Amino acid sequence: MPESPSPVPALNNRSLDASPGGQLETPGYDRTRIEPAVVHFGVGGFHRAHQEVYFDQLAELGFTRWGVIGVGMRRPEMGQVLDAQDNLFTVVQRDGDDCTAKIIGSMVEYLLLTEERARVEARLADPRTRLVTLTITADGYTLPDDPEMARDSVFGLIIDALDRRRHAHHAPFTVLSCDNLPDSAAATREAVMTLAGRRDPALARWIEERVSFPGSMVDRITPATTPGDRDEIQEDFQVGDRWPVITEPFTQWVIEDDFCNDRPPLDRVGALFVDDVAPYKLIKSRLLNGVHCALGYVGYLAGHRSTDQAMADPVVAGFVQRLMREEIAPLLPADIPGMDLGTYCDTVLERLRNPSIGDQLARLCRRGSTKMPDYLLPSLHCAHAQDRPRTRLAFAVAAWMRFLRGVDLDGAPIDVQDARAEELREAALQGGDDPAPLLAVTDIFGDLADDADSVAVIRNSLAGAFGSGESLRTALASPARPAERPVTPRSQEPHEHPRPDQRHDTAA
Numbered sequence: 001m002p003e004s005p006s007p008v009p010a011l012n013n014r015s016l017d018a019s020p021g022g023q024l025e026t027p028g029y030d031r032t033r034i035e036p037a038v039v040h041f042g043v044g045g046f047h048r049a050h051q052e053v054y055f056d057q058l059a060e061l062g063f064t065r066w067g068v069i070g071v072g073m074r075r076p077e078m079g080q081v082l083d084a085q086d087n088l089f090t091v092v093q094r095d096g097d098d099c100t101a102k103i104i105g106s107m108v109e110y111l112l113l114t115e116e117r118a119r120v121e122a123r124l125a126d127p128r129t130r131l132v133t134l135t136i137t138a139d140g141y142t143l144p145d146d147p148e149m150a151r152d153s154v155f156g157l158i159i160d161a162l163d164r165r166r167h168a169h170h171a172p173f174t175v176l177s178c179d180n181l182p183d184s185a186a187a188t189r190e191a192v193m194t195l196a197g198r199r200d201p202a203l204a205r206w207i208e209e210r211v212s213f214p215g216s217m218v219d220r221i222t223p224a225t226t227p228g229d230r231d232e233i234q235e236d237f238q239v240g241d242r243w244p245v246i247t248e249p250f251t252q253w254v255i256e257d258d259f260c261n262d263r264p265p266l267d268r269v270g271a272l273f274v275d276d277v278a279p280y281k282l283i284k285s286r287l288l289n290g291v292h293c294a295l296g297y298v299g300y301l302a303g304h305r306s307t308d309q310a311m312a313d314p315v316v317a318g319f320v321q322r323l324m325r326e327e328i329a330p331l332l333p334a335d336i337p338g339m340d341l342g343t344y345c346d347t348v349l350e351r352l353r354n355p356s357i358g359d360q361l362a363r364l365c366r367r368g369s370t371k372m373p374d375y376l377l378p379s380l381h382c383a384h385a386q387d388r389p390r391t392r393l394a395f396a397v398a399a400w401m402r403f404l405r406g407v408d409l410d411g412a413p414i415d416v417q418d419a420r421a422e423e424l425r426e427a428a429l430q431g432g433d434d435p436a437p438l439l440a441v442t443d444i445f446g447d448l449a450d451d452a453d454s455v456a457v458i459r460n461s462l463a464g465a466f467g468s469g470e471s472l473r474t475a476l477a478s479p480a481r482p483a484e485r486p487v488t489p490r491s492q493e494p495h496e497h498p499r500p501d502q503r504h505d506t507a508a
Contacts, residue, residue, distance in 0.1 A: 015240075037264075050218055054271060150195060174260050217281045219252040219288065395461050
């Protein structure tokens with residue numbers, strides 16, 4: 001009778017010395033020597049696959065004074081898992097058939113805010129805490145109107161801790177937002193200063209003079225981990241991790257060099273410290289997030305359901321590539337240190353094709369009323385202002401308008417996940433092939449109605465391109481457009497077309 005396979009040991013400190021299977025890498029440093037210095041709010045998959053990996057790499061180089069205290073916002077089950085695993089978790093990097101895994105040991109403590117608030121407050125007030133980082137999503141930056149709720153928010157905690165440190169004559173900590181917002185530093189500073197001003201003008205002045213709120217640009221595709229992923233990781237790497245995270249090889253972290261306390265040497269492990277993070281955020285928002293928007297709506301209507309599946313379609317891939325290279329990239333500055341636009345476009349295309357990390361198009365299509373004004377429409381406005389080619393940009397807008405009707409090209413229902421879905425669906429159905437009712441929603445579209453060429457492309461596309469899958473593929477291969485002329489990338493700062501409002505979004 002064959003022997004039963006040995007059970008896979010549960011991941012924890014005791015099992016780290018066990019001989020793992022596959023290519024599982026374990027911490028090469030003594031975790032007991034890691035000193036906490038960072039408090040991070042919002043321990044989701046992205047944080048664990050991105051910032052936590054950088055701090056783990058610092059520990060591998062011997063920088064043991066930058067351990068992380070993770071603060072969970074609302075998922076007690078994660079706290080239970082991480083507590084049982086001694087705050088260890090596995091980051092699995094997938095690239096086609098290649099798959100590697102690393103157990104991350106830089107998180108020294110995990111606290112659930114709703115149950116361990118006093119301990120969170122103590123950690124923030126501790127002078128050893130030199131950096132507070134945030135991935136709290138866009139909603140987390142909106143302060144509640146109710147004063148009590150505002151005091152209970154993340155920013156209320158930060159204000160309390162800074163006030164305690166002020167009275168104790170301790171140095172403040174740096175507050176670094178790692179959310180994918182158009183201006184994360186400004187949003188963070190505004191929330192903190194608003195609450196401080198309500199509480200005590202002297203505290204507000206102290207924060208204004210002493211606390212830094214650097215901006216950052218973060219990038220790493222991190223899809224949700226499925227039960228199948230967990231089973232596969234357990235089998236391939238012989239590790240019983242109940243909350244692993246899956247990600248891609250690419251990672252990028254650009255940070256404004258503005259720290260009021262010690263600065264972690266993240267540049268030693270691949271992060272980039274710069275004087276101004278805005279150009280890097282601009283390039284990412286236009287060439288990655290903007291392309292995500294276009295690929296989401298165009299790919300979904302073309303019958304695809306994941307990024308890799310859509311990019312395996314030569315017609316869709318060709319549309320995306322020309323959109324990036326011919327219409328978006330020429331609008332961007334070409335002289336940013338460490339950023340080559342051509343190479344960046346190649347990298348984005350390669351990432352989108354990665355079959356091991358394919359993102360669901362339905363996820364990319366969420367919150368279009370927020371994403372489109374932040375990521376894609378600015379390129380269209382900018383191209384109009386400079387009289388540059390914009391046919392594919394306009395076609396992507398038409399695809400979103402068609403998507404908003406709530407049915408695909410075969411008549412099957414689409415679950416439009418958007419806070420303004422009902423309002424926009426009504427306008428889309430009212431207009432039919434005429435985009436005017438949607439373009440009248442100026443807090444989203446701005447003055448796009450004044451761009452006659454783009455409106456013509458949108459109208460023609462709604463009337464003809466979205467009648468069937470075949471007509472869509474024909475249009476993607478050669479969208480009907482006004483006369484265009486070739487352009488070359490600019491070296492100067494791009495013209496920014498103003499919009500009526502600026503929104504925040506956390507799309508990766």
